[in-house]
Amino acid sequence: MHLTPLQTLGIIVAVALGTMVTRFLPFLLFPAGRKRPRIIGDLSRLLPPAAMGLLVVYALRGVDFSAAGHWLPSLLAVAATAAIHLWRRSVLLSVTAGTILYMVLIQVVFI
Numbered sequence: 441m442h443l444t445p446l447q448t449l450g451i452i453v454a455v456a457l458g459t460m461v462t463r464f465l466p467f468l469l470f471p472a473g474r475k476r477p478r479i480i481g482d483l484s485r486l487l488p489p490a491a492m493g494l495l496v497v498y499a500l501r502g503v504d505f506s507a508a509g510h511w512l513p514s515l516l517a518v519a520a521t522a523a524i525h526l527w528r529r530s531v532l533l534s535v536t537a538g539t540i541l542y543m544v545l546i547q548v549v550f551i
Contacts, residue, residue, distance in 0.1 A: 509550040517542035 443451070470476050496518060504510040521538030525531065 513542055513545035513550050516545060 470480070500514055500518070503514050517538045520541050521534045524537050525534035528534065
């Protein structure tokens with residue numbers, strides 16, 4: 441399926457507007473100095489770990505446990521990601537390092 445330039449522009453504008461609304465709406469709904477509802481505070485504290493948990497489950501859902509070479513790279517990469525995150529508290533660093541470790545393990549070590 442090929443899109444016309446006008447359709448492509450429409451998609452870009454829609455995505456840009458959607459992104460802007462999700463970025464600016466919290467500042468409009470909860471301006472500085474106004475107390476946030478308790479549920480918003482709870483969600484801002486609970487959602488990041490929940491999202492990371494979902495990502496771990498999603499990443500490990502298809503792991504084959506029939507041989508160590510199938511599951512060990514995943515386990516080592518998840519452990520390294522968690523350890524680096526606990527050490528440095530940087531999502532970008534921990535996810536990047538875990539991904540690189542996993543790729544090295546499956547491409548070089550556990551061929």
